[in-house]
Amino acid sequence: MEKQIIIEALFPEIANLFGDRMNINYLKACLPEAEFIDTCLTDEPAFVNQPVSMIYMGSMTESQQELVINVLRPYREKLMELIDNGCIFLMTGNAMEIFESYIENEDGSRVNGLEIFPTYARRDMMHRYNSLVLGEYEGIKLVGFKAQFSHSYGDNSNQHFYKVVRGCGINPSSMLEGLKRNHFFGTYTVGPFLLLNPLFVKYLLTLLGAKKRQLAHEDTIMAAYRKRLLEFENEKLKYQ
């Protein structure tokens, strides 16, 4: 018998700033037999008392990041343990920063993060960074969009999600995108990361134990992906 897949979405009432929620909707379409749990800010997270296969969180506002850090801080050890034990984490947009050591404001003040990764983020609210990004993870070409006020700094050379082919990584001078440890995947790319990257969804489904699975709307999602990839690989394409 296959293991029951349980996917917990953290704080959907706020962490859904750029269509991020549709990552969960797409997983629901691909995994009709899985259990999905929505955890609100005032709820105790499901991962505290029951096994979960995957934890997802999407983009949020800067003040909400601070709120989420405070809500998750009591569970820091549990989160570390889950990461070590191979629980899948997918963090899109600035949700990733919650797990870094701190977030620095323009005036030098700092918001302490969960300190699970040694890197830190620096905000620059006067300059929004918008860009496309093309990268590669374990032979899978990944495409994404960035729209953010902050970048991350510090060494992620041993803990990055993927190598950037075009665009930038965790900051404009990095070619290593995001954070990764075990099955924790964090990326600054916003919104519908899974809907843009069907091959990564297949990889994710395998990690979840749902092998050789047809994707939901596979022909369409693959056609959209192939077309975008072709554009992103075009040297003339403007990335910013």
Next chain:
Amino acid sequence: MKKNLRFLSALFISKTAMFTQKLFGMNASYFPGKLAIKLCPDFLGRIDKPETIISVTGTNGKTTVCNMIIDALTANGYDVLSNRAGSNINAGVASALISGCTISGKAKKRVAVFEIDERSSKLIYPYVRPTYAVCTNLFRDSIHRNAHPEFIFHIISESLPKESHLILNADDLISAGLAPENARTYFSIAPMNTDLPESINIINDMRICPNCHHTLDYRYVRYHHIGNAHCPSCGFASPESDYAALPDFETGTLTITHHGDTEQYPLVTNSIFNTYNQVTAITLLREFGLSAGQIREAFSSLNIVESRYSSETVNGVEIITHMAKGQNPIACSCVFDYVKKEPGQKEIILMLDDVFDRIASSEIMTWIYDADFEFLNDDSISRIIISGVRCEDYKLRLLLAGVPEDKLICVSKEIDAPDYLRFDGTDKVFILHELYAADEAMKVRDKTAARLQNFEGRA
């Protein structure tokens, strides 16, 4: 601020530029102001301003509200300075002030109405201090420019002068909290039978209490976060309104209750969105000092121009073109809701690609996952022809919204879309186009009309 030599020469040069542009029939509502600010960075602070300044900002409706206010004031004999038909950033406001002053920098008019781009607040309000500052609402907008409503909220809230009297929407819990120290007047629309118990939109950026972060309880919702809510945990709630409006779309009347008195106005719209705009304008005009009678008279001859809409009927089928601003999930959701609710059987042509991005870049498509394509999953919609480079993205989005695949057709060129219309029991064809695709939409409309003209299959 004094008028120094730098200011006076900037004024002279920009006035000369304005005169020259006008001489050649050019639009002089941006460049002269930009030039003046370049030559004298605090130009806006040094130029004389009209005694009363009304500013209008907000995500949606600011142009409509500005137009209503200007028209009503003009109808009542006021000579109004404005940046209407011009730019709503600092250069546009500067251009309007340049045109409204003498060569020595003296203001020629006593009242000004300025539409202000939300992000430009911090460049404008420190110098152009509004007597009345209106905010229509705050919503999620383009993610590149506006990031999120909280970001825009702080920009506006922190740049509003303390003395500005705010005109705010009590039904919008985001903008209702702007500059809490300032004097304010709230308007709202009273409960209606079309209200919903909770938001059915994907976007609701006011789900949690700003004080204690509990999930808010909505008494009713109109769309997105527009409605009336309270926090069950700490008592935080929508503010009481000073002007409570009740539209009657059947009779075309708008009843407004203000301090126990009721006033009636002709309703100039049949949409809830524009009702909010009208109530916003009326609240401002009443606070400005016009009587209900003066406003009523002005509104009796006023009509909202739906400039981004066209309709014609060919061979019994109505062809409607409607702008659906791309990259703006709120605007698109609103249009999808309207199409769904229109009576009759419909076929839709979508042409939503960003025409600039597709030339040199690849459009950031996150916004389609924020827009309520679910509204297009309706029995009254028999076919959706998705046109443009990004057609597979839209198809995927519509499939996720539950639209059956056999209703969806992808075509890469917009002009080919009408070839796939079937007119099988179709009462209406909707052509929903991006702001900058209006010309192409007209070609698509004409081709649709030509096909209908020769269509034999219809009884």
